[in-house]
Amino acid sequence: MYRPTYANIHLAYLKTNLELIKKMIPDKKVVPVIKANAYGHGSVVIMEYLIQQGIDYFAVSLLEEALELREKNKEVGIIILGAISKEQLKIISDNQLDIFVYSNELLNDALESQLPLRIHLKYDTGMHRYGFTNLKAILNAIYQIENHPTVKWIGLATHFATADDNEIYYRHQVEMFKELLTHLPRKPEMIHMSNSASTVIYESMYDFTTHVRVGIALYGLSLEHLNLGLKPVMSLHSHIVQIKKLKKGEFVSYGATYQAKEDEYIGVIPIGYADGWLRVNRDAMVEINHKLYPLVGTICMDAALVKIDQSVQLGAEVILFGGLVSTKDVADHQKTIVYEVCTNISARVPRRYV
Ligand SMILES: Cc1ncc(COP(=O)(O)O)c(C=O)c1O
Known part of the structure; x- marks a missing residue:
């Protein structure tokens, strides 16, 4: 690691978050969602660390992601x-990867393949993305799999659209899923609905599920308003690599969009939009020596500029989020959600596991 820009990944906080979640739902098993490089935290390290904490099933989005993990571990469910x-x-x-089967077309491909496959049927109860939308169709899928020599029915799942904002819509989805359960010929090994918000707010009320698929809460992001004690696992750091003294009236960065209002000190931070520190972060605040300073001017591909004072020395550490500035603050500034902030941090930002 050479560059003075990196993301710290605090594994102890991951453990804290996992334990907090497990305590809320002691009878259920947690399936960590580690797609998109574990929301930017590094999927292989996160998987290996969580295996040490007793986790034996993981969820990803893509075959490529699953294969990367399978290469490292032959035993866990993916x-x-x-x-x-x-x-x-x-x-x-x-x-030996598990898949979500979400349509008749994919079901037929799976059955016709005559391959040993491990299937979770996905019921679309209102997200209207992946999943069977029709009760009869999903029951028919179960019937066909149960009578098939190689394809194995492992699980039944749905996914919520509004677990953290619209309770009426959320409850409607739960009721649809419960209705499906009353028609099953038998219970599969795994019945799972909840994402993070549903897990921490509602899951303890349900006796008909076996697993939860938790992503963002494990990383300690989102759901701050519930004060659960979740701790952000990722913080983003860099250092001041050059200091400029600008005279009143001089300009900063591409487009010369920022003009010094007086004689000012400007620090150069070697992080830019190619690192996932997006151009919309112009004018955001960053932390240096426990104080907040504003970014000024256009964010470049590899650098951002901060208006500092004489107390800031060359080499000073800059915390872009995960200290005085939270990931949520950055997301608010970008008019987006924390998921996008942490998954945007690009591959060229080294992850330091601490
Ligand atoms: C199908 C599915 N389940 C679970 C999750 C985890 O969601 P969260 O990160 O909100 O816990 C996701 C994430 O987008 C998902 O797509």
């Missing part, structure tokens, strides 16, 4: 939540 094509079924079977 569910692919996202889209699957017929051509991928052989490699999925060879690597």
Whole structure:
């Protein structure tokens, strides 16, 4: 690691968050969602660390993500939540990966393949993304799988659209899922609905599920308003690598969009939009020596500029989020959600596991 810009990943906080979540739902098993490089935290390290904490099932979005994890561990369960094509079924079977089957087309491909496959049927109860939308169709899928020699029915799942904002819509989805359960010929090994928000707010009330698929809460982001004690796992750091003294009236960065109002000190931070520190972060606040300073001017591909004072020395550490500035503050500034902030931090930002 050479560059003075990095994301610290606090594994102890991941453990704290996992334990907090497990305490809320002692009878259920947690399936960590580690797609998108574990929301930017580094999926292989996060998986290996969580295995040490007793986790034995993980969820990702893509076959590529699943294969990267399978190469590191042959035993754990790995569910692919996202889209699957017929051509991928052989490699999925060879690597004993679980898949979500969400449509009649994919079901038929799976059955016709005659491959040993591990299937979770996805019921679309209102998200209207992946899933069978029709009760009869999903029951028919169960019937066909149960009578098939190689395809195995492992689980039943749905996914919520509004667990953290619209309770009426959320409850409607739960009721639809419960209705499906009353028609099952038998209970599969895994019945799972909840994402993070549903897990921490509602899951303890349910006796008909076995697992939860938790992403953002494990990383200690989102749900701050519930004061659960979750701790942000990622913080983003850099250092001041050059200091400029600007005279009143001089300009800063591309487009010369910021003009010094007086004689000012400007610090150069070697992080830019190619690192996922997006151009919309102009004018955001960053932390240096426990104080907040404003970014000024256009964010470059590899650098951002901060208006500092004489107390800031060359080499001073800059905390872009995870200190006085939270990931939520950055998300608010970007008019987006914390998921996007942490997944945007690009591959060229080294992750330091601390
Ligand atoms: C199908 C599915 N389940 C669970 C999750 C986890 O969601 P969260 O990060 O809100 O816990 C996701 C994330 O988008 C998902 O797509």
